[in-house]
Every structure is written in C-alpha cells, then in structure tokens.
Amino acid sequence: MPMMEAVRIESFGGPDVLRLQQVLVPSPGAAEILLKVHAASVNPVDYKIRSGKYPAVKSDMLPYTLGRDASGLAVACGPGVTIAEKGDALYAVPAIDRGCYAQYVIVKQKEAARKPSSLDHVMAAAVPLAGLTAWQGLFRHGGLEAGQRVLIHGGAGGVGHFAIQLAKAKGAYVVTTVSKDNIDFARQLGADEVIDYKNERFEHKVSGMDMVFDLVAGETQDRSWGVLKKGGILVSTLTPPPPEKAAKYGVRGMRYTVKESGAELAEIAALIDAGKVVPHVARTYPLNEAAAAHEFLEKGSITGKIVLVVEG
Numbered sequence: 001m002p003m004m005e006a007v008r009i010e011s012f013g014g015p016d017v018l019r020l021q022q023v024l025v026p027s028p029g030a031a032e033i034l035l036k037v038h039a040a041s042v043n044p045v046d047y048k049i050r051s052g053k054y055p056a057v058k059s060d061m062l063p064y065t066l067g068r069d070a071s072g073l074a075v076a077c078g079p080g081v082t083i084a085e086k087g088d089a090l091y092a093v094p095a096i097d098r099g100c101y102a103q104y105v106i107v108k109q110k111e112a113a114r115k116p117s118s119l120d121h122v123m124a125a126a127v128p129l130a131g132l133t134a135w136q137g138l139f140r141h142g143g144l145e146a147g148q149r150v151l152i153h154g155g156a157g158g159v160g161h162f163a164i165q166l167a168k169a170k171g172a173y174v175v176t177t178v179s180k181d182n183i184d185f186a187r188q189l190g191a192d193e194v195i196d197y198k199n200e201r202f203e204h205k206v207s208g209m210d211m212v213f214d215l216v217a218g219e220t221q222d223r224s225w226g227v228l229k230k231g232g233i234l235v236s237t238l239t240p241p242p243p244e245k246a247a248k249y250g251v252r253g254m255r256y257t258v259k260e261s262g263a264e265l266a267e268i269a270a271l272i273d274a275g276k277v278v279p280h281v282a283r284t285y286p287l288n289e290a291a292a293a294h295e296f297l298e299k300g301s302i303t304g305k306i307v308l309v310v311e312g
C-alpha cells in the first residue's frame with residue numbers, strides 16, 4: 001500500500017505535539033479527487049485545533065491530520081468527477097475531517113476549484129480558507145455592495161488582507177485597523193483609510209458604516225457598535241455578538257463559520273487572475289517544520305499568510 005508523510009496530532013497540546021508520521025495514501029471515492037499537495041497554508045484554526053480549543057475537533061477524532069487548505073495537482077479522480085482531470089492544478093478547503101498538512105489529501109469536487117493560473121502553488125495555497133472566510137463574511141453574510149462603507153478590523157492578517165482587496169474589488173469604501181508596521185501594507189492593498197489601532201481610537205475616527213467585519217472580537221467588537229449606521233451589520237468570525245447590543249444600536253450582528261465552497265473559490269480565482277486580489281505570503285516553512293510555523297503564527301502580528309511547502 002502506498003504511504004505518505006502527514007503532520008498529525010495524537011493528543012492536544014503545544015507545538016511539540018505535532019508529529020510527522022507515515023500514513024496510508026487515501027483513495028478517492030465517488031465525486032472525490034486525490035490531490036497531491038504542493039503547499040498548504042497555516043491558519044489560526046490549526047493551532048486552536050492542536051491545543052484542543054476548537055469544538056469541532058474532539059479527542060474521538062485523534063490521531064488527526066491538521067491543515068484546512070491546500071493547492072496541488074489532481075492525481076486520481078473518483079467516478080462522477082467533472083471539474084478536473086488527472087494533472088489539473090486545484091486549490092481547495094476540504095471539510096474538517098481531512099487535513100492538508102500531508103503529501104496527499106482527498107477533496108470532494110464541491111470543495112475545490114481550478115487554482116488561479118497566475119499563481120504558483122505556494123501563493124495559491126495562501127488563498128482558500130482565508131479568502132473564502134473574507135468572501136463569505138463580506139458578501140454572503142454582510143451583503144456588502146458597491147458604494148457601501150466597511151470597517152475591517154485586523155486588516156493585515158490572513159483573512160483581513162483578502163477582505164480589504166475583495167471589498168475594494170466590489171467597489172466598497174474600506175476603512176481598516178492595523179498596527180503601525182502594517183499601515184503601508186494596508187494602503188497598498190487599497191484601503192481608503194487606515195487606523196493604527198494601538199495609537200488611535202477607531203470609534204473617534206469613523207461613523208456611519210454599513211458594515212463592520214470583526215476579525216478581532218473582545219473590546220474591539222464591543223467598541224464597534226456606535227460606528228455603524230442604523231440598519232448596518234456587524235459580522236464576526238469569532239464571538240457571537242450579543243443581540244441586546246445590536247438591538248440597542250438599531251443594527252444587526254452575527255457570527256459565522258466558513259463553509260467549503262468550490263464555486264466561491266472559482267470566483268476568487270477569477271479576481272486573482274484579473275489582478276484584483278494578490279495574496280501576501282509572509283513566510284514559508286517545509287512540512288517538517290510545521291511546529292515552527294505554528295509558533296510564529298501564534299505570536300500574532302502576522303502580515304498576510306504562512307505557507308507550508310510540501311515536497312515529494
């Protein structure tokens with residue numbers, strides 16, 4: 001039976017619980033594709049899962065292969081696959097039961113799309129989970145439209161740097177909060193106004209927003225209600241906004257979890273290939289240094305994304 005390398009956890013804990021192990025290469029079933037992973041990104045959910053703090057991955061799922069997204073080549077297609085043939089380059093967010101810190105991963109065809117042709121696999125792997133999260137927060141849940149005003153908290157991170165570019169591509173007016181070192185980065189991404197959240201109070205600088213996209217939570221979310229106009233919406237990737245707060249300000253609030261979607265990944269790929277969205281990869285690590293990648297991301301202050309390069 002063919003074997004592959006995968007980074008797995010057998011127990012929850014710090015970066016030291018990550019293990020590079022030999023496991024069986026899976027076989028694709030109906031409507032499934034075996035993807036040879038060239039690169040996989042590192043997302044905050046990975047260290048939340050690793051530490052046992054993510055409710056969707058409990059101890060009955062151990063040993064567990066980490067990694068929520070990847071870019072690679074289709075090497076085998078199960079019956080009923082129509083989106084790809086052997087040899088096609090794809091990128092994907094598989095469901096949480098299949099990890100991408102591995103040489104191969106099974107993706108269902110509804111979870112995958114053609115990799116943006118203008119990007120190599122390392123750049124493409126930076127996109128799926130963070131890009132989809134930004135897309136769904138802004139458009140599926142926030143309903144952001146051209147001409148509207150959005151405040152994006154955490155604009156320099158993985159999700160935030162895509163959110164700025166997607167909102168601008170839509171024709172929205174974008175205000176974002178970042179720390180000082182990322183002010184120029186956020187401007188280059190197209191933000192109309194950039195607020196240094198460590199030295200300025202965003203609620204003193206903006207008002208009348210149609211949407212707040214909250215990638216930070218805590219007191220940042222709490223201080224955001226007053227910047228929305230009546231009927232506006234606060235969408236969070238983190239803490240469910242208290243309904244009484246939203247009611248008090250005459251606005252709406254919601255929290256969501258990103259959903260796999262090959263169709264939306266295809267829309268994002270089209271924007272990338274049109275030059276409207278450019279991923280930023282801050283660092284790469286080889287697969288066997290996933291622990292170092294986790295340590296770096298967990299410290300915070302990331303600009304863009306971290307990607308694991310998978311050999312072999």
Ligand SMILES: NC(=O)c1ccc[n+]([C@@H]2O[C@H](COP(=O)([O-])OP(=O)(O)OC[C@H]3O[C@@H](n4cnc5c(N)ncnc54)[C@H](OP(=O)(O)O)[C@@H]3O)[C@@H](O)[C@H]2O)c1
Binds near residue numbers: 157216236238257
């Ligand atoms: N619900 C879902 O489905 C879903 C999906 C994806 C992500 N998430 C969550 O959403 C959050 C963001 O994800 P990500 O991938 O973008 O994380 P990330 O890449 O780690 O980025 C976090 C960013 O937030 C910035 N930041 C920290 N405190 C801030 C503050 N008070 N104001 C403004 N910016 C601040 C950091 O920059 P500096 O510290 O340098 O300022 C960093 O750039 C994570 O907690 C993640 O787990 C949820």
